[in-house]
Amino acid sequence: MSQPIRIGIAGLGTVGAGTVKLLREHAELLALRCGRPLQVVAASARDRKKDRGVDLAGIRLESDPLALATAPDIDVVVEVIGGSDGVARQVIETAIAGGKHVVTANKALLALHGSTIAAQAEAKGVILGFEAAVAGGIPIIKALREGLVGNRVKRLYGILNGTCNYILTTMRESGRDFADVLADAQKLGYAEADPSFDVDGIDAAHKLALLTAVAYGRPVDFAGVYVEGIRKVGALDIRFAEELDCRIKLLGLARETEHGIEQRVHPCLVPKTAPIASVDGVFNAVAVEGDFVGQTMFEGRGAGAGPTASAVVADLVAVARGHGLPAFVVPAARLASSPGSPIERHRGAYYLRLMVLDRPGVIADVTAALRDEQVSLESMLQHGRARGPDDTVPVVLTTHVTEEAAMRRALQRIAGLAMLREKPILIRIEDL
Template sequence: MLPPLRIGLAGLGTVGAAVLRLLERQAEVLTRRTGRKILVVAVSARDAAKQRGVDLSRFKWFDDPADLAKYGEIDLFVELIGGADGVALACVEAALGAGKSCVTANKALLAKHGMRLARLAEEKAVALSFEASVAGGIPIVKTLREGLAGNSIERVYGILNGTCNYILSRMETEGLSFEQCLSEAQKLGYAEADPTFDIGGFDTAHKLAILTSLAFGTVIDASAIAIEGIESISLADLEAASELGYRVKLLGVARRTPDGIEQRVHPTMVPKSSAIAQVMGVTNAVTIDADAVHELTLVGPGAGGEATASAIVADIADIARGVRSPPFGLPVATLSEAENAPMQLHRGGYYVRLSVFDRPGAAAAIATRFAERDISLESIVQRRRPGAGDETPGAVPVILITYATHEKIIREALDAVVDDGFLAAKPQFIRIERE
């Protein structure tokens, strides 16, 4: 039998405590799986006295996680501190530098410093694993890095933020406003007091940056991601989407296009019949389009202590078994600098909702602005909608669904419609993503 794998764990919040419990509960079977004992020997957290439902007396305590990272009696450092820089970065760098493998759930850290840390791990021939950093308990990192090793990937997209999906699901099923659902999510602990990071799409973007690199073998470039949050989505949009056979989801999408790799995070209309449209509440889902496997979808919990711990323990077990491969599947030195496809060149269908002053010729004028630019319309719906509530007096909603066109063209058409002076409010548009 191999010598035990000795772990130092920094960060004892919900996830850290769940990792300790899971390693203990599964100790026997993990030893059989990996051929060795997996032992947590030392921990670090901000407050030693806090009650966590776990007996910490067995572990050596470090006040400073940086000391734990370099501690000579550990083989593996588990970073659950959080934050893109500062302590987390210093600890992971120190641990890798000292020749210790690292497991982290820190998507912000990876989105910003992933390449540098992966290069360090490769130099030291240790593992840097981060299954828990994307989509919680869903083994999407392993699937992209190993399970689809023989595929050339065309697109990866998914629901990567449970808070947003919870809010959009509740709005649709209960007919509540965005503000009502956000406040509800905050009460339930699904959203932070300052929810910007989630609802603004930034959390999704961090995760997407990691998926893009894994899927396309490219250097992480989070700055290339076009990001829009869900703040602008109204009940009127969800109702109109539903009538037209669509549902609105906040998606992260990375796609290989003739113009380069497109990375974007935005509210997206998906056909109700699609697998991704069925995913409600805090659940996450990722779909991969690839040349050999065609389409693969994984659906599961995107957050929560136990689900995240499941991913962390799987990483630990792989490291215990001696599995070593480049953290991003390919050696960092061979990752390509992706050509970034600009959003203006994005091609797809669009949903457009206009609040139009109820004057003769308005709808015709609008249709003309689209026709001039060769934008074909799949549908156009104009009517007085009793009770919609958010229309300016004297204005009626006009909903259009376009066939595939370019972002640049649709924006020009909307600018022209605005200039015509028929609109009572800023036009709303939502991109459509098809299977």
């Protein structure tokens, strides 16, 4: 049995404590599977007295996480403090500068500074592991870097945020509206007090930016991700989607197009028969379409102490085994500088819901606006007449594949129609 790999854990929150628990419970099993022990030497926490439900005996507790990054008796630092800058970044950069391997669950930081940090790690010959940063326990980073490495990725897409998927699933099952379900999710601890990071799609966009970098061997480009959240999705839309044999999911998608790599996070109508349509509740899933492997999908829990610790430990095991790779597979200097394709160049089908005054001529005006932009209609749904006091009815139109720019121009004209009583709701339809 070789020397133990000595671990310092920066942050003893849910994930940090979960990681310590896993490493303790499976110490023997992991030593057997790695050929050497994984030993937690030290950890840092703001409050060193707090009970975290895990045995910390024999682990040196530091109040300053930077002490781990410089400690001579630590080989690998696990950063689970969080935050896209500040101390988390300092800990990671200091550890790397000192020749230590780094394992992190910090998607926000890597989405913004991943390319810089990856280059630092490469220059120092240390491993930067971030399996836990994307889709929790699903080993999707490893799948892209290793299991599917023989493929050119044609497209990847995923349910990357459990909070949004829980809310959309509950809306569908209960028929209730977004605000209502969000409030419940907050009570149950599935959504934060300030939910915008999740429900506005930012968290999913962080993860998508990392997946894209790994899949396409290009620098992390978070700024290039087009992002829409799920606040606009109404109970009405969920019902209309069902009628169209679809479900509404917040997806992160990346694909090669003739204009470059397209990255998008937004609510999507997906056919009920698509495997990802059945991924419900807090589960995450990532589908990868490779030119040789065809369709694959990976599903599991996207958050929580256990799944995230499982991913952190997978990276620690790779470190212990000495299985290093450039963070984004390709050496930093060789990352492709291929352009990103802007959302205006996106081609796809659309779902458009309008709340209109129930008067003759309104459909004629709407369809004329679409016609003038060469947007061709696939279907129209309208049920009965206005029943409410406000005299409006919902009208849903779906289009054939068209360019987003044309759709936007048509939408702008439609939004100006006098008969329209609410902002139109536009949701992209994905051909999965």
